[in-house]
Amino acid sequence: MYGVQYSREKIVTEDQDFLDLDWSYAKNMKVAETLVILSHGLEGSSSGQYILGMVKLLNRNGYDCLAWNFRGCGGEMNKTARFYHSGATEDLDAIVRHALAKGYTRIHMMGFSLGGNLTLKYLGESGSNLDIKIESAVVFSVPMDLLACSRAMILPKNIIYMQRFLQTLKPKVTKKSKLFPEAFNRSHNRYVRTLYDFDDVYTAPLHGFENADHYYEACSSRNFVGGISIPTLIVNALNDPIVPFESLPVEAIRNHAKVWLEAVSEGGHCGFRPAVLRDGVYWSEHRALTFLKNGMRDDL
Template identity: 65%
Template sequence: MPLLRTTDHKAPFWLPNGHFQSIFPALFRKIKDVAYTREQIITPDDDFLNLDWAKTGAPVSKGLVILSHGLEGDSQRQYILGMVRALTRQGYDCLAWNYRSCGGEMNKQVRFYHSGATDDLDLVVQHALLKGYGTLFLMGFSLGGNLTLKYLGEQGTLLIPEIKKAVVFSVPMDLLACSRAIEKPENWVYLKRFLSSLKPKVTEKSKVFPDHISVGDYAKVKTFYDFDHIYTAALHGFDGADDYYARNSSKFFVESITIPTLIVNALNDPLVPAESLPQAQIAAMPNVWLELTQEGGHCGFRSETLDNDLYWSEQRALDFLENNKS
């Protein structure tokens, strides 16, 4: 299947580059008309996950969309809320789940979440099946996109038949390349934001698990690679950052995906270099599409003009789910 480079998405002229297109929605888009119902489920290791449900209210839905957020995100991020609103308006129920330590509540175990923690995603999927859903769709953003693709690839031909399609946006399919990209001087604002968000979690964890995690080591963290090498890898059983990246980058799993899957990345994404995407590999696949837009930034994709406050990415997802439009 050939790669798709779209020309129908055009950002507003006042968002002239990938940085503006990434930051503006994150800071200024406000969505207040999504009402969640929260449910907490217990994990096999006696931890918990907070799940936020949004349902259409119709007697019969078109299925359930399970949404996975990005790094240090949660179910309240504008890209999640916007997509949930768009989907529920079109008859889909939604389940936006929060990773361990995300969603406003610290988890109980020493582990956090990471880019390849598909055991938790599988738990959410199995829980959805217990609710009686016979049609499921997976959707992920940034880290959640990598998580979704890895899960689909791991499952391969054993993927449950209830999962029909998947759509992911702004995916760091090569974790090492993206970790190094965030070190670039022009990306310091993203690096600072992520590390500032993670430090309080490390501090809190170190008080509960002083034998496993030391906040004193945070002084050594200057880059995201450092954080993954010192904390992520150690807490989740990997032999350093390189091992963690190699074992969890979705580019190593995508060839085993068996369902129709749409991957959308912007060529001007400041955090995901286009050259890090396995373009030739995906081009040979019959059921996976890599769509590269000229604009959009990282989880941005604000349209030049808005119809009912619908972003281009939200309309694109609907088109794919409903029409398999590629």
């Protein structure tokens, strides 16, 4: 698909669960010097169009890619009662440590939507303790204020997004409840009509938060962006229907020496398709490649 050939690897987490990793190599299955770690969005996977398109372009330009799947998103249900969530940086840290052990000397990080929030939170938490081999990050359509985005999801114009997410999230709960009946009450499904409801009923208590509001406050990357220590580009569209631009910490980013916010007029949520495709490359793919190669140089 998209000309991308993945090689899957399964790694065991510290809590004896697993993560599915999909590798795509630039040079004949040999480890290149540079790796890009890609984190997908809510209910996405390594096979999402926005992941595959990015991997294809990066491979073509000499970058190895690691597109990892969040727990329960790689085609099979994970082993523990927990799922993934917007702030589960312990899993991203496991991915980074595994990649470093492979011998890569240069690593870049990339995230989309929920994966972008996760990436920014991880970088902010790590701060100056981040491994020096991790050089930069670029993220797209990031819900940096999870509560504001959850509220936006309830708007009538966004019902299609919410229904799409719930159509896969709720069946996962049903399946999990059969494996871990002590951790789930399937009767609560009738109370879940919005993504906020899902997070309040399932995500929050399952992962140690008091409620949805506590979960959103604890995991919103706007609260961690100040600690980021490497060059990081955040790209959000002004017309993103589920990430209100006013929810982004514009002033905090403007005063940050290492972080840039690029506001584009069009792109929606993880769209960024130009009016005319050149070589099948989306604007976001070209922008990411340019940033990885050149950073935020003014002469480009």
